[in-house]
Amino acid sequence: MRFCSIASGSSGNCIYIGSEQTHMLVDIGISGKKMEAGLNSIDLTGRDLDGILITHEHSDHIKGLGVIARRYGLPVYATEGTIDAMLESGSLGKLPEGIFHEIREDEAFHVKDLTINPFGIPHDAAQPVGYRVECGDSSVGIATDLGKYDEYIVENLQNLDALLLEANHDIRMLQVGRYPYYLKQRILGDRGHLSNENAGRLLCRLLHDNMKAIFLGHLSRENNYEELAYETVCSEVTLGDNPYKSKDFRIQVAHRDFASEAVTV
Template identity: 45%
Template sequence: MPKKRKNSSFCLCPLASGSKGNAIFVSTPDTAVLVDAGLSGIELQRRMAAVGRAPEELKAIIITHEHTDHIKGAGILSRRFNIPVYATSETFNACQGLGKIDQVNFFECGSAFEIGSLTVNPFSISHDACDPAGLTLKHQGKKIGIATDLGVVTNLVRTHLSGAHAIYIEANHDPDMLMAGPYPWHLKQRIQSRTGHLSNQEARDLVAQISHDDLAHVILAHLSEENNSVEKAATEMSKNLDPLSTALYVAGPDQPGEMIWL
C-alpha cells in the first residue's frame, strides 16, 4: 500500500456511504467542504468529531443531487453553522425538507468554480434525479474525482475523472446477487438501468480505463447492503490495480473511514 505523504495538505474522508446516507469530507489547509450531507445534522457532527474535524471548519456543503440520502442534514447543518450550500438550480428546487437556506450558490455542470483554495468542476452523470453531478476537486496540482449514483459510464465521466490522484467511485452491486436477491423486478431493472447504479464490474472497468501511474487511491462507495459485499467489490476492483502503487478502500454506512492524504 502506498505510504501517505507526510507533507501532504489535501485530504478526503468518507463520513458515510450507502443508501442510509452519504457524505464526504474534503479539506485543504484553509478550505474544508462536505460533498453531500445525507445524515442527520447531529450524526454528521459526531462523525466529523470522530475524525478530528468540526463543522465550524466548513466553507461549503456541495449537493450532487436531491435524493434524501444525500441531503438529509444539509439544511440543519447550514443553518446551525452558517455554511453556504452549493447545488445546481434544478437540484436545489427538487430538494425536499431542506428548510430555509440563507446562502445558496448555484453552479452549472460543465462550469468550474472556486471555494477558497479548491477548484470544483462539476459534470453531468446519468441517474434518476433532476440534474445529478459528479465532481472533481483540485488543489495545488492534485485532483480528487467523485462519481457515485450513476447508471452508466459515459465519455464525459471518463474525461473528467482522468488524471485523478484519488477516485471515489460507486460499486453498488454484484449482478448475480442483485438478480438472486429479494428486490422486486422493477427495482432490479431500475438499478441496472442507465439511470441506476454501477456494478462492481462496471466500476472496475472504469478505473482500468483511466488508471495512470499517479492514481494513488481508489475508494469504493455506495455498496448495496443487500446486493453486494465488501469482499466481492474489493476482489473485483483488485483485478486491475497494482497494490504497490494504488491503495484500495471501501467506504461504509455505519462509521467514517480513514483520512486519506494525497
C-alpha cells in the first residue's frame, strides 16, 4: 500500500491511499488542479482513481468534490448523514446520478483489493467518520476532526502501519488568539478538534514496534505551526507512559500547501 497526504490543514484536506491496483482519495477539500498536482507527484492522475471516501461535509473536506466527481464520474462513499448534509448545502452543484454510495460505521466494505473500515468520530458534523484501510497485511488509518478520543477510537487505530492523526491547535495559542469566544469553545469541545497535546497522548496509545510512519495533520493556520505541533507531539511520546522515544518512529507533519512524501507500507 501507498499513503500520501496531498494537502492537510484547516484550509483543505486530501489524502491518497492505494495499492498497485486500487487508488482512492480520502476527502477532497482542495481544487482539482491541486489534487492533480499531488497525484502527479506519485505518478498518478485523476483518471487512475477508483473512488473518493468522505469523512464529513465541512467545506475543507469537500469543496473540490463536485468538480472532480463530474469530471471523472467517480463513486463517492459517505455515511447517510454526510450525503444528506452535502446535498442540502447545495455547494457541490449537479452531480451524476447514482454517484453516492452509502456506508455505515463499523461495517467494512471493499473497493477491489482494499478493505475499508469506517468508524464514528466525535465532531460537530452530521455523521462523521474516520477510516482504517487494509490491503493484505498492511493497514493505514485516518483520524482527523475529533474533539476527543476514547477506547473505541483507540481500538480502531490499533496495529497500523501508518497513521495520519490530527494535531490541530496549540491550546495556549487558541486561547489568546483572535477567534471569537464561541469558536474557541467549539474547537476545544468534545466535538471539536484534537490539540497537539492530546494528539501526542493518543499516539502513545497506538505506537508499536512495526509502525512505519506517522503524519500529523489538519493543523490550524491561525492556532498552530508545524514546528510546534511536531515538538509537542514528540515530547508527549518521549515523556509519556510508553516504552518508546519519538526518535524511534518516522513522525512528520503533513503539509498544508503541497504533497508530503509518499510512504509505502
